[in-house]
Every structure is written in structure tokens, then in C-alpha cells.
Amino acid sequence: MSTTEERIAAQKRYRAAKAGTDTVDERLGSSKFLTSVLDKIFPDHWSFMVGEIAMDSLIVLIVTGIYLALFYVPSSKEVVYAPTSGHVYIPLVGQKMSEAYESVINLSFNVRFGLIMRQAHHWAALIFLAAVFFHMARIFFTGAFRKPREINWIIGLLLWQIVALEGFTGYSLPDDLLSGTGLRVIYSIIESIPFVGTWLVYALWGGRFPGTSLIPRLFVVHEFLFPLLIIGLLTAHLMILWHQKHTDFPGPGKTETNIRGSRIWPQYALKAGGLMMLVSSVIFLLAGFVQINPVWIYGPYQPYTVSAGAQPDWYLGWQDGAVRLWPHWEFRSFGHEIANPFFPGLLLPGILLSIMFAWPWIDKKIYKDYKAHNLLDRPRDKPFRTGVGAAAVTLFSLLTMASGTDIIANNLHVSYEAIVVALDYLVIIGPVVAFIIAYKACQRLQEADFHPIQRPVGGVIYRTPDGGYHTVGDVHHGPSHDAPADTSASHGAGDNGDGGAGSGSERSVSAPAAGD
Amino acid sequence: MTGTLDDNRTPFGRNPRHFGIDPDEPWPDDVPMDQDDTRWRYQGDPKGAKKAERRIAAAWTVTLLASMGLAAVYVDGANTQLAGLCWGLAFGGLGVGLILWARDLMPGHDVIASRGHHNVSSEADRVAVAESLGRGLDPMARRPFLFKMLGAVGGVFGLAIAFPIASLGPRPHRNLYKTAWGKGVRAVTLEGKPIRPSELPVNGILTVFPETDPSDALSPTLLINLGDADYETPPERVGWNIPIDGKTGIVAISKICTHAGCPASLYNVVTHQLVCPCHYSTFDVLQLCKPIFGPAARGLPQLPIAVDAQGFIVAQADYSRAGGAPVGPGFWNRG
Structure with a gap:
């Protein structure tokens, strides 16, 4: 050799x-x-990459963000746009604007590579949040939040919330008309909190809206406070993941006590590095070719004006959609009032989030399963959980759609009111229908598919060199190990590694679990 | 397996350390022994390996060229699209090359190892940690008074050190109900020019600001000349408009939406409806601006206006002083 x-x-x-x-x-x-x-071994499955994509976007965000911070001026001081050198954006000349907005315009037009860095930062944020959502859905649908991973589920939800707020504060820093309108809405939502709302907004904004304190404060929050929290929580998230080892789908040769996949060195390290490069590649291609947040078109923020088509970034669309769809309720009595934005802006998200935080324990109660798991569920094996997930995704999608009701109405040439009324009904009916469809689909899938290990005994029996017998899927005992991969590969048992071995499946899983 | 390099080394596939197994414990059943950790995709296929090497080199060549392109783009005015292309290709080539290198020429695929006992400790260790904790807990429990006092002190001190937070902003109080409008305050345009009623044509709409503080965010007000439209005037609002030729004439309405505070700035002349483009609350101007669609629960307040001695439009009073509701979205003590 x-x-x-x-x-x-x-x-x-x-x-x-x-x-x-x-x-x-x-x-x-x-x-x-x-x-x-x-x-260290990481299991190989494409869905496990999504969390990595989130982390890679975060790295792009940090690097581009540091660059942007070197040019951004966090000041609400009013200036008149009248540049004397460099590129001038003519439509804005002579307009009153904040120093913050002016610095973003200058960064976009007068700093070489400034615009692509800004657009890369914004695209990276959008991709980051998308990856966070997919990652969260993957964890939910496969039951990866079960014991012993409840802590990471909680940390993950906290990260999602802080990351969304981080995105919103960043979106607000340019002090353009669109983001200023967003801040006005957030001000009203916070102001509507019973008892403390008005005190809270006056503390945050340093007085009445809009004031001059908020932009510098947002800068500190966006550049320091939230990044600190995100990096701290993410470190805990990854350390716990590292310590507990990654979950994996059931499959040939896989048990609750072993782990199968690629070694960190050199396999996984090179691939993860490569993925980070590919994520950066996509972000920078988007940044170069697809315009995002052209603040010079929106103009500087003025409290007396607004543009149609006022939408937040997509990841907050569901909350904006809820605010649009909520009925015109307001409670007034005894000289006090709970204003409308409180219900869809804070109460509804609060209730939904509470359910999500509590889900690992709700799930335990539903399935009476208090054991620790390293092998994942296939979504079809837990129809109820999958149905709940499908309902949540449907609700989220419909509410996000509701954030764009005016745009939909414009493009479809139907009345705005018709879209809102239709969505009012759909957000109630849609999740229920989605639950039923998902539940039934899971049951049908369970019936349609069966794995060799669920076949009646007598299908394929092996005789081992030491004289023992076993059927496919049995846990291998004894010193001879013909590499379980071989037995599966030669008999087609390895189709995407599904073991059907989820313990406590709701229907028709009669065969003993492979790895218990 | 390649041959052993040093005589004292355990063969890789039998060294428990590489498979997450405690060397003092027996080899577990679900971890195959003698796994060959040196396998790679094109092992024993020199031609395939050569091709793989060329593919990786090609990918990295793209990065090399794109990097040079990036420098050229920067010098040549930093075109955003070209920069995006160069960044994208440079990152892309690097990434593709790294992944192909791992996939085709690197070992470490499909290994099975033990998960070990990392998630749970032995019972002895659990007993030990509970004992350690008890070392402090027991003496604390023996002094319940001190324990409770510490809680109380902590609470009071916690409140005391929260006081710096109070400096973040002023107390809201009456400020919430006020705008910059008041008796005799002129309505001026964005340019600061006062208005005469004759300057606003029928169905004309104009955003005006109080002359005393045009930048106040709650004060922007819409002047609408309703012409002879049938404006519903309850007794308490008689005299709040400026009639023209004995008809309804000009009314002044707060531009700040009562739902979430955006400017309700879309006006439908035919139906006399005002729409807020943030959440599409719709108000019927002819029916005291009451909300007819969308999430808003209250009408837009009306500002009583008049004409001063010089013939310019002025406010008769602030919104709330005039007996109307305070401007803008709701809050707890609005009542």
C-alpha cells in the first residue's frame, strides 16, 4: 500500500x-x-444544518455590524442635508433630517463598499431570523426539546425573542420614515400596557414621542446590550448542545446510548467552515444584487407623514398582522382604559410564547413520557404534536400575511376590507383545519409506511458467526460486529434512517423499539 | 487500518478514548469495534482522487480570481453589483472547495461512538452535591429571622438601587393630555405660513401645525374643507368649524390615529373617509370621524377653530380643553 x-x-x-x-x-x-x-461526532442530516446557518449569519452580522458602527452617528440632532463633497442624493437636498439618517445616507452613497456592507447586514438579519424559525420548527416537530434538552429549548426561545428585538432596533436606527413609523406603533403598544405603560414609554423615550433621546439609546441597546445577551445565551446554548451531544433520527445501528455521524476533525470542521463560506456567499450576492431597505427613498422620519405599505421586517410581520386584524375592542371603566394595541401587540404574543415555553412539560403530560431521549421522533409518529405544530405554523403564516393586507389588496385588485374580513375568519379556522389535516396525514403515513423491523418476525433472519440468530433491526450483541450499516444497506432497511422506533407512538407501532 | 506507527499505541479502532468510552469500562454493545477511521471517499482510486483534487483547486481558483476582481472593483468606484458578485464568488469558491475536500479526500465519515454518561452523574456524585449544598442551607435554616430579614432588606435595597431608572424620563402626568394647540394659536403649514379659509378649496385637505411648536408630534391636524357636505354637528360642537357661505366649510381634525398613533393621512374625497395606512383604521369624517373599519376604537378628535382678527385660522382651545378626548392612542389613565 x-x-x-x-x-x-x-x-x-x-x-x-x-x-x-x-x-x-x-x-x-x-x-x-x-x-x-x-x-466528537455530529450526526449527519440536512436539517441539522439550519441552526448552523443561523450561527453563520450571526457571524456575518457581527462583522458587518462593527463596520457599520464605525460610520453611523447615533444622534437625533436636526440637520439640513446639503453635502458639499462626494456623491449627493439630489431628491433629499435641503430636507431636514436627523444626523443619524444623514450618516446612513452618506454611508450608502459616499463610503466605498458602505452600501454593500449595509445591505449584507440587513440580508444577514433576515436570513438569521429565517434560520432561527426553521431551526425552532425542526426542534419542535422532531421532539428534540424533550428531556434532557428542555433547558436549551428555553434558551432558544429567549434567543429568538432577543434576536427579533435586536433586528427591530437595528431596523429603527436609520431613523427613516418607515422605521420611525414602526417606532410610533411600538410606542403606542407599550403605552397601552395597563398601570405602567405611560411611565414606561416616558422612561424609554426620555419623554414624549419622538424626542431626541431614543436614537442614542437604541444604539447602545443594539450595539451593546442585546449583542451581549445574544452572545451569552448562544454560548450557553452551544455549550449545552456540546455537552449533551446532538440528537439523531432513529436508524440502523443507532441507539439511545450511541451516536453516529462525522468526526469534528477533519470532516465536520471543514464542512462547517465551508457552510459558513456558502452562507456568506449567498448573503453577499443578495447584498450586491437585491436592494434592501432603501432608506433614501423612504425619506427622513417626520411624525406628521407616513407612506402606504408600512410593513416591519418579515419576522415581526406576525405581530403587526395581529395588530391589524384585532377587532376594535377597548375597555374603559372606572376612569381607566386598556387600549386596543395591548391585546394583539402584547397579550396575544405573551400567551403564545408562554405556551411555547411550557411545551416540553405539556408534551410530557400528553405522552406520559418523562424519560430522557437522544433519538428523535419522526413527525408522523406523534400526530398530536405535529398537528399543534402545523396549526402554529399556519397561524404564524396567516398573521404574517395579514401584515401585508394592503399590498395583497393592491395586487389582487380586491378591496382591502374584504381581505381583512377573510383573514379574520381564516386565522381562526386555518389553524384548526391545519391541525386536522396534519393529524390525519400522520396517521395515514404511519399506516402506509412500515419499516423492516416492524415486519412480522420471520422476515429476514441472520445467523452470526458465533451461532446466534437475530432479525434485522435487533440490537447487535456479542463481539462480532458486521458493521450494522452493512446489514441495512444490503436489505434496503436504510431508507433515510427511519427506525419507526419512537417510543409511545399513538398508533399501531407494535414492534419493540430498536434501541431501548 | 494503516500499520501501527508506534509499538505502544493501541490500534485506533480499539482505543476506547476515540469512541467516547471510559477506558476502565467494558466496550459497549452498540459501538462496533475495529471501526476503520481512515476511510475516505476516493481511497484506492487514484484517478478519482486526482479529479477531486482538481475540482477543489478549480473552486479555490474562483476565489483567487474573485478576490483580485474585488480589489479592482474597489479601485474602480466600488460598484455594488460587481462587489456583490466578487464577494459571492470568493466566499462561494472557498466554501465549495472546503466541503469537497472534506467529502472526497478526508476521513472521519460515518463513525459510531458512545454517548457516554455525560448527562447523568453517578448516585454517589449526586449525594455529594446535595451534601455540599446542605452545608450552607442547614445553618441558614437555623436562623430564620436573619434569612427573612435578608429577603426584606434585599427587596428594599433592590427598589432603592432602581432609582437611577427614574431619571430615564420625566413623569407623564398631564403632559399626556396636552398638545401645542391653545386659544388663539395659529395653524401654520409645513413652511410655517398661516392660512386663510379662502386658501383651502372645497374638498381640499391640508396638514397644519400649531405656530407655537410646529414640531410637536401629537399636534399635526388636518384642515378639511367639506364644502356643503352634510356634517353631523352635536350641540357641544356647534361653532367648532369655520362655515363658508353658510355651509359646513372647514373642520379641523387630529391627524394622529387613535389606534397606534400613525398619521391618518389617506383621505377619500368621495366618501369623506380618512384611512390610517399603518393598520387601516378607517374614519368617517361626516359622522364625527367615528371609526367604521379596522382596529381603532375611538374617533379622531376635532379641534375647535376660528378666524382671528387678521383673517388667519386659529385654534379656539387645545383638544382636551375643548371638552374633546385627548389626541392619539389610548393609555391606562386616559379614562
């Missing part, structure tokens, strides 16, 4: 590497830890 020279060279490399790790070990005693790091 290998020549003597190659073997000698390999031996030399090994000795050099060992000398290096020894040098470190003598200081840190790190060899055991480093071995576990380099040998």
Missing part, C-alpha cells in the same frame, strides 16, 4: 503533532479534553 518513505513521513508528522500537543498538555493538561473535541 504505502511506500516506506510515506510511512516514515507519516511517523515524523505524528511525532511533530505529539510534541505540539505535549507542549500544551504540560501547561493545561488538555489532552483528554482535546481528544474528545477532535473525536
